[in-house]
Amino acid sequence: QSVVTQPPSVSGAPGQRVTISCTGSSSNIGAGYNVHWYQQLPGTAPKLLIYDTTNRPSGVPDRFSGSKSGTSASLVITGLQAEDEADYYCQSYDSSLSGHVIFGGGTKLTVL
Amino acid sequence: QVQLQESGPGLVKPSETLSLTCTVSGGSITSHYCSWIRQPPGKGLKWIGYIYYSGSANYNPSLRGRVTISVDTSKNQCSLKLNSVTAADTAIYYCARGPSSSGFSDYWGQGTLVTVSS
Numbered sequence: 001q002s003v004v005t006q007p008p009s010v011s012g013a014p015g016q017r018v019t020i021s022c023t024g025s026s027s028n029i030g031a032g033y034n035v036h037w038y039q040q041l042p043g044t045a046p047k048l049l050i051y052d053t054t055n056r057p058s059g060v061p062d063r064f065s066g067s068k069s070g071t072s073a074s075l076v077i078t079g080l081q082a083e084d085e086a087d088y089y090c091q092s093y094d095s096s097l098s099g100h101v102i103f104g105g106g107t108k109l110t111v112l
Numbered sequence: 113q114v115q116l117q118e119s120g121p122g123l124v125k126p127s128e129t130l131s132l133t134c135t136v137s138g139g140s141i142t143s144h145y146c147s148w149i150r151q152p153p154g155k156g157l158k159w160i161g162y163i164y165y166s167g168s169a170n171y172n173p174s175l176r177g178r179v180t181i182s183v184d185t186s187k188n189q190c191s192l193k194l195n196s197v198t199a200a201d202t203a204i205y206y207c208a209r210g211p212s213s214s215g216f217s218d219y220w221g222q223g224t225l226v227t228v229s230s
Contacts, residue, residue: 002156033215034214034215034216036214036215036216038157044222045206045220045221045222045223046149046157046206046220047220048216048217048218048220051212051214051216051218052214052216057218089156089157091157091215091216092215093211093215097173098170098173100159100170100172100173101147101159101162101211101215102159103149103156103157103158103159104156105156106156106157
């Protein structure tokens with residue numbers, strides 16, 4: 001069971017906008033720790049998608065954006081494309097676990 | 113371009129020790145952390161632990177006592193040892209550069225599947 005919670009699955013049609021939530025608590029996201037997002041395409045390693053809550057590494061399309069409010073964070077994907085079908089994980093730290101790294105349980109995005 | 117590559121046995125017997133090495137190329141392991149993360153088949157990511165190039169390490173409490181991560185800066189490598197393995201330790205094991213000061217891992221290895229079975 002993950003300390004931060006993500007919906008198991010979300011879906012959307014090509015061109016649509018989808019939001020993936022990452023809900024934590026006062027000891028992790030709510031404590032001010034940054035949230036990071038990873039995209040894992042089928043059969044591949046995770047890839048850093050969003051770092052420090054809102055920043056995109058070089059090469060990541062601006063269709064992907066991140067935000068945070070209170071004890072939750074969100075990943076928004078606009079202009080959904082078939083190639084976006086993947087698993088998405090949020091990640092942060094947790095102060096109740098001596099600053100240990102925590103991952104959300106992951107969200108499977110299906111492009112209809 | 114920084115690249116990480118995991119290596120080690122793909123099959124380990126129950127109660128034995130799982131040993132993996134991560135070799136970093138295209139950049140120095142110095143001044144960075146090296147993390148190990150695993151993913152059981154069909155499941156999510158689980159952080160195992162990380163080590164700084166100086167040798168300071170931090171481990172997931174759920175694995176503490178069974179896990180050791182070490183670093184060899186002369187070889188640009190970090191290593192994972194997990195002892196007393198069971199079938200529950202069957203997973204894809206990833207090494208990654210990080211966490212950064214704010215917590216993210218920017219470069220990941222391709223992962224290696226380790227199966228625990230007799």
